[in-house]
Amino acid sequence: MSRLLRSSTAIALAGVLAVSMINADAKDRRECDRDYKPQVGQSGKDVVWVPTPDEIVQRMLRMAKVTPQDLVYDLGAGDGKIAIAAGKIGATSVGIEYNPDMAKLAQCYVQAEELAGKTRIIQGDVFKEDFSKATVVTMYLLPELNLRLRPTILNMKPGTRVTSHQFTMGDWEPDETAEVDYRTAYLWIVPAKVDGTWTLREQGSSNAYTVNLTQKYQKVSGDVATGSAKQPLVGATVRGEEVRFAFNDDKGVTRTMTGTVRGNELTGTLKGAGGTETKVTGSRK
Ligand SMILES: C[S@@+](CC[C@H](N)C(=O)[O-])C[C@H]1O[C@@H](n2cnc3c(N)ncnc32)[C@H](O)[C@@H]1O
Incomplete structure (x- = not known):
């Protein structure tokens, strides 16, 4: 075997090895479901798990004008669907989920979608984790939880877009509202402090x-x-x-x-x- 042939065989083998290593990591969504099956309405730390329908997720991301330049945080990530959808647009995204089983499932879906370099799920509490670097925040929580998060959100960089499925932010009126299938998505833009x-x-x-x-x-x-x-x-x-x-x-x-x-x-x-x-x-x- 010539030296050229030997080295190209080695390169090809290294390639196969790298691909098989990636494949070993990438799971099918069905494999993720085998380990844990969440129930819609199951209790969570501060709010139950109910997933946002796909059309609303897409509308929220469109309202927030998410691009690959964004860092999107979904607060209370559930099965990770909003963080995953943001990752598919090319944004860097992080989901914060308190329930460890749910967080593991969401991370498994991230791998199944081959988004591991773009999207990650943190097991943690949205009231303790730092999401101050986000350029976009998404939420489907509860009105009183939105209000508890509001001071933190108002201290974020001016221009940060915040979008919530269904629930408002008290007397901070939304900059935009969209109705989709009898549900509402809201958008706020964090204002600079000009007082x-x-x-x-x-x-x-x-x-x-x-x-x-x-x-x-x-x-x-x-x-x-x-x-x-x-x-x-x-x-x-x-x-x-x-x-x-x-x-x-x-x-x-x-x-x-x-x-x-x-x-x-x-x-x-x-x-x-x-x-x-x-x-x-x-x-x-
Ligand atoms: C209504 S679900 C929304 C899931 C997802 N964001 C979506 O829109 O499809 C709310 C999620 O927040 C999680 N959660 C509740 N309290 C939390 C907290 N303090 N910190 C992080 N996650 C929390 C619940 O376990 C649940 O999965």
């Missing part, structure tokens, strides 16, 4: 504005001091990092502000009469 007094400066001019913002979740109200006059803000909103509002300046011209808030800094543009745009920078007092 406070901001000083805005228009580039290339001596114009400065003092803007007072009062925030309740994504809804904002307030006023702007331009010169000696105070004008109410109109249509003020915050969506993720983006803040928008309009006001009439001291010349009676309607100005529309669109900006990005990062911590105590704001950058954006101010539109004026005839669509002229000037750059604006600002900081919070």
Whole structure:
């Protein structure tokens, strides 16, 4: 056997070995079911297990605009179906499930779907595990559990998308709602914290504005001091990092502000009469 033949045989053997090792790990879903059969409605730590129907799962992921760049956490993962569906889109996904048997089953399904590099299931408590790095959070829990999670969620990076099957988030109104087969899916976008007094400066001019913002979740109200006059803000909103509002300046011209808030800094543009745009920078007092 020539040296070339010997080395190509070795490469082929190594390939077969690698594939058979992968196959040894990859289980069929039916094999997973043999080990453990969960019952719909079985008790869980804080809520029973009821799986979200496939169409709702897909709708939730679409509402949240999940892409391969996302890190999706499903809180209370059950059999892992939401985490698996997110993994199939190409996102990195994690399911947190308290019931050890359920978590094992979900992890088995992850392997059966050959998603082990994308999706994983953690056996743990959603109130103890850290999901702060998620860009998308999905839930099918209970209204009171959503409320307990709400402070943690509101402290996540602005722009994080949160989607819940069936249950709301108290007085934090959803940014979007979808009805599918008499069920409801909700979407919230974590808003930046914009509450406070901001000083805005228009580039290339001596114009400065003092803007007072009062925030309740994504809804904002307030006023702007331009010169000696105070004008109410109109249509003020915050969506993720983006803040928008309009006001009439001291010349009676309607100005529309669109900006990005990062911590105590704001950058954006101010539109004026005839669509002229000037750059604006600002900081919070
Ligand atoms: C209604 S099921 C939803 C399952 C899955 N997310 C879906 O939508 O198909 C809720 C799941 O949360 C789990 N669970 C209950 N309390 C939990 C907790 N504190 N931490 C993690 N999982 C929990 C239950 O065992 C159950 O599997």
